[in-house]
Amino acid sequence: MRRQFVWSCAISLAVYSGATMADTSLPSVTLNGFGTLGVVHSDVTNADFVADPLASSGAGYSGEWSAEVDSRLGLQTTLAATSSLSATVQVVSEKRFDGSFSPDIEWAYLQYDATPTLSLRAGRMVQGSFMNSEYRKVSFATPWVRPPAEIYRLVPVANFDGVDLRYRYYLGESINDLRLSYGGGSLEYETGDIESSNSWGVSQHTRWGDTTLFVSYGEVNVRAQELTQFFDVYRLFGPPGEALADRYEVDGKPVRILSVGVNYDPGSWFVEGEWARLSSSTLLGTIESAHMTAGYRIGQWTPYAGVGRARVLSNRFEPGLPSALYPPPLSDAAVLLNGTLNGLLSSSLSQDSSTLGLRWDFRPGMALTVQYDHIDFRSGSPGGLINQQPSFQPGGDMNLFSLALDFVF
């Protein structure tokens, strides 16, 4: 019901905007859209490669080729009521946890421009954790078919419902945008949901000539229903169980995300690099990631190459409950719990990847991109692959071949 409502709003605004687009007087309505039609092939046939870790299926096991990993459609409409007050809604339709493509609200906020350099927003927005986070779904706006997993997979909940403040200031020849945000959000998936609360972030974006610098720091409090239940079971095992639950519990502890990015783009070529660190005293541990991409523009063609790396710095193995101390039925349960805990610890992102691609901007607002990725999963990491079959062995490598048609209007 809610989704039907979202679509009918979007469509009626689109129809309305058709009648008013040419008029520059206020109130005004603008409609924009973006999308990707993409196919990807994975050579790992006993698990599925997915771009969104919560999607229900992907490429590899469910099919050698998948058109569902990267394809999506986004529509955005902005209603400017006065020169300082506006409302924006963006809905995105893409493969979801339930296998459908039902649209979801990516952005929906009211914006008030207190001064030409200070704006306040309230509603649903996207955290600016990393350099390309806010437009990570607009594939046309980035060089790649999909943003580097090493960085962009670190944070599971990117949306939040809350407030943000943006302030633009000029220092010498540089243009700076400072953003502060605060809020919480939730995310459904097949067997539960993830909630984030009291999340805040501060990011600074500086453009100086051809150079862009990005720095961001934020804290998220994550609560995953399933994990809370899992640690509640641990707590039944007396003091040793409670100690383990306190050590790895996610609920009620902050996850800190720090990121630094640089982009240099003099026109005929570009290079972009980013480093990020996720740290927490929880099951999620501490991960450091980096990626770098460089590209060269020859007319309508942009060949590019990139490398990425993610490393887990915290422990990836936990001896767990001393099962020998418990009587038979409990000792079996302890072994099972320890196995699950270690499975979760070793599933953290730990990989090296290299990417080669070619983008062709064949007409305004449309680009065709081919991309090849080679990914090495380190030390038993399953690399975020889903639908793992019994024959699947973590820690291998994977080759991906992607073809994507991106468009904006």
Add this chain to the structure above:
Amino acid sequence: MAKRLPRWCCCLLFALLPCTGVADLLVVVSAEAELTRIQRQELKDLYLESRTLRQGRTVVTPIDQSERSRERGEFYRRYIGKTPAQLRAHWARLIFTGRGQPPQTFADSQAVVERLVRDPNALGYIDARFLDERLKVVTVE
């Protein structure tokens, strides 16, 4: 309107002046505007960043030409240093994160002239053939 040159003459001119697609491209404002000169970086910021406030001075509204106009390609190549594809990607990043919309677009130089003369805060670029006494040329430093 300028008299048409024979085609071979155009070819020759084109060969002699390899850097210019549009013979004379001018950055202009209304004759009533205060602005007389603008730095290249300021011009870049004006056309690439929405809601750019020129420090200590009046707010300047940039006026653009449609993607089909030859003047536009030349303007972005000469002053902004971006190809049409780069511009599209740039605006996609701003539009879909709610940071603004691209400058208002007009079909050709004539339409830009009509828009500029009505608003002393607007700035645009035109083919030199469309310059008249209601406009003032802005020096790009």
